[in-house]
Amino acid sequence: xxxxxxxxxxxxxxxxxxxxxxxxxxxxxxxxxxxxxxxxxxxxxxxxxxxxxxxxxxxxxxxxxxxxxxxxxxxxxxxxxxxxxxxxxxxxxxxxxxxxxxxxxxxxxxxxxxxxxxxxxxxxxxxxxxxxxxxxxxxxxxxxxxxxxxxxxxxxxxxxxxxxxxxxxxxxxxxxxxxxxxxxxxxxxxxxxxxxxxxxxxxxxxxxxxxxxxxxxxxxxxxxxxxxxxxxxxxxxxxxxxxxxxxxxxxxxxxxxx
Numbered sequence: 001x002x003x004x005x006x007x008x009x010x011x012x013x014x015x016x017x018x019x020x021x022x023x024x025x026x027x028x029x030x031x032x033x034x035x036x037x038x039x040x041x042x043x044x045x046x047x048x049x050x051x052x053x054x055x056x057x058x059x060x061x062x063x064x065x066x067x068x069x070x071x072x073x074x075x076x077x078x079x080x081x082x083x084x085x086x087x088x089x090x091x092x093x094x095x096x097x098x099x100x101x102x103x104x105x106x107x108x109x110x111x112x113x114x115x116x117x118x119x120x121x122x123x124x125x126x127x128x129x130x131x132x133x134x135x136x137x138x139x140x141x142x143x144x145x146x147x148x149x150x151x152x153x154x155x156x157x158x159x160x161x162x163x164x165x166x167x168x169x170x171x172x173x174x175x176x177x178x179x180x181x182x183x184x185x186x187x188x189x190x191x192x193x194x195x196x197x198x199x200x201x202x203x204x205x206x207x208x209x210x211x212x213x214x215x216x217x218x219x220x221x222x223x224x225x226x227x228x229x230x231x232x233x234x235x236x237x238x239x240x241x242x243x244x245x246x247x248x249x250x251x252x253x254x255x256x257x258x
Contacts, residue, residue, distance in 0.1 A: 001017065001018060001019045001020065002014075002018070002019075002020045003020060003021055003022040003023075003024070005022035005023055006020045006021065006022060006023065006024040006025075006026070007024070007025050007026065008020070008024075008026045009026060009027050009028040009030070010028075011028040011029065012026045012027065012028060012029075012030040012031075012032070012044075013030070013031045013032065014026075014032050015032055015033040015034035015035070015036070015052070016034045016035070017034055017035045018032060018034065018035070018036045018037075018038070019036070019037045019038065020038045021038060021039045021040040021042075021058075022040050023040050023041050024038050024039075024040065024041070024042050024043070024044070025042075025043045025044070025045075026038075026044045027043075027044065027045045027046045027048070027063070028046060029046045029047055030044050030045070030046070030047075030048045030049075030050075030063070031048070031049050031050070032044065032048075032050045033050060033051045033052040033053075033082075034052045034053075035052050035053045036050060036052065036053065036054045036055070036056070037054070037055045037056065038056045039055075039056060039057050039058045040058050041058045041059050042056045042057070042058060042059065042060045042061070042062075043060070043061045043062070043064075044056075044062050044063060045061065045062065045063035045064050045078075045094075046063060046094075047063050047075070047076055047077045047078060047094045048062045048063035048077070048078050048079075048080070048094070049077050049078070049079040049080065050062070050080045051080060051081045051082040051083075051106065052082045052083070053082050053083040054080060054082065054083065054084045054085075054086065055084075055085050055086070056086045057085075057086060057087045057088045057090075057112075058088050059088045059089040060086050060087070060088065060089065060090045060091070060092075061089075061090075061091045061092070062078055062080065062086070062090075062091075062092045063077075063078040063092070063093075063094050064091060064092075064093050064094070065093065065094065066093045066094065066095070066096050066117065066118035066119075066136070067093060067117065067118070068096055068117075068118050068136060070096060070097075071096050071097075071118070072097075074096065074097050074100075076094045076095035076096060076097075076100050076101055076102075076118075077094055077095060077100070077101040077102070078092050078093065078094040078095070078101070078102045078104075079101055079102065079103045079104070080092070080104045081103075081104060081105045081106035081107075081108075081124065082106040082107070083106055083107050084104060084105075084106065084107065084108045084109075084110070085108070085109045085110070086110050087109075087110060087111050087112045087114075088112045088113070089112055089113050090110045090111075090112070090113065090114045090115075090116075091114075091115045091116070092104060092116040093116065093117055093118045094118065095118050095119045096118045096119055096136075098118070098119050098136075098137060099119040099137065100119075101119070102116060102117075102118055102119055102120050102121075103120070103121045103122065104116060104120075104122045105122060105123045105124035105125075105126075105142070106124045106125075107124050107125050108122060108124060108125065108126045108127070108128070109126070109127045109128065110128050111127075111128060111129050111130040111132075111148070112130045112131070113130055113131040113132075114128050114129075114130070114131070114132050114133075114134075115132075115133045115134060116134050117133075117134055117135050117136040117137075117138070117154075118136045118137070119136055119137045120134055120136065120137065120138045120139070120140075121138070121139045121140070122134075122140045123140055123141050123142035123143070123144070123160065124142050124143075125142050125143040126140055126142070126143065126144045126145070126146070127144075127145045127146070128140075128146045129146060129147040129148035129149070129150065129166060130148040130149070131148055131149050132146055132147075132148060132149060132150040132151075132152070133150070133151050133152065134152045135152055135153055135154035135155075135156075136154045136155075137154055137155050138152050138153075138154065138155065138156050138157070138158075139156075139157040139158070140157075140158045141157070141158060141159050141160035141176065142160045142161075143160050143161050143198065144158050144159070144160055144161070144162055144163075144164075145162070145163040145164070145194065146158065146163075146164045147163070147164055147165055147166035147167075147168075148166045148167070149166055149167045150164055150166065150167070150168050150169070151168070151169035151170075152169075152170065153169075153170060153171035153251075155250070155251060156170065156171065156172065156173055156174075156251060157173045157174070157245075157249070157251075158173070158174045159173075159174060159175045159176025159177065159178070159241075159242075159245050160176045160177075160241075161176055161177045161191060161194060161195060161198060162174060162175070162176055162177055162178045162179065162180065162191050162194075163178075163179050163180070163191045163194055164179075164180045164181070164185075165179070165180065165181030165182070165185075165188070167183075168180065168181060168183070168185045169185065170185045170254060171251065172249075172251050172252050172253055172254045173245070173246075173249040173251050173252065173253050173254070174253070174254055175187075175212075175215075175242060175245055175246055175253050175254075176241055176242060176245055177190060177191055177195060177208050177212075177238070177242070178190055178191055178212065179191050180254055182257060185254055186254055186255050186256060186257040187212070187216050187254060187255070187256045187257055188257055190205070190208060190209050190212060192205060195208070200238075204236065204238055207233065207234070207236060207238065207239060208238055208239070208242070210233065211229050211233060211239055211242050211243075212242075214228055214229055215229075215242075215246070215256075216256035216257075217256065222246060222253070226243050226246060226247060229242075229243055230243060
């Protein structure tokens with residue numbers, strides 16, 4: 001299962017049933033779990049922690065030092081969960097002193113050429129399209145779909161169960177459950193198809209839609225809209241997630257469409 005043409009540092013820890021192709025490079029201070037498949041020319045560098053059942057395609061680089069001039073060689077990690085598909089030429093940098101680790105959860109698909117910068121936090125169940133670039137300390141919540149060639153500014157957060165149109169760029173937060181698109185980026189409606197596929201009931205979808213009508217279409221400012229939601233709507237987990245997400249946003253949320 002391990003090619004003699006691969007380089008594996010003697011201090012690296014490799015689990016059971018791991019397939020390692022020719023010309024793979026695995027550095028010291030690396031821990032790889034069970035049932036992983038690592039294809040030719042992938043590089044797993046210092047500080048990488050990889051769970052179980054992942055497939056890593058040719059040319060991927062995990063654990064490279066951050067592209068951050070403040071980095072001074074501190075001990076940090078790049079941590080990958082279970083059952084991820086990491087396609088060709090994906091780069092996942094390790095953390096800096098800011099947070100200490102970059103995290104990619106489980107059951108994600110990172111398509112060709114995706115870049116995950118230092119101290120990023122990607123949840124689980126996400127699909128991230130070709131050549132999308134995520135700057136340092138971004139957060140992507142679970143079950144997000146981010147299309148190809150998206151540019152994500154440092155410190156931004158993307159809410160769960162939403163979809164971002166290909167080619168977008170943004171420097172504000174994107175709330176959960178919505179479609180974000182156009183140029184410049186804005187709220188473009190609810191991700192109704194995605195929510196139905198995830199098993200959300202019609203009643204829950206309608207409640208989410210009503211909340212966003214108040215946020216984006218009522219003419220109220222964001223604070224007043226959130227106060228009205230809390231006063232008049234049932235605080236289901238989905239509505240509470242929306243309210244808490246927006247209240248905690250440090251960069252503000254994307255605007256509504258015109």
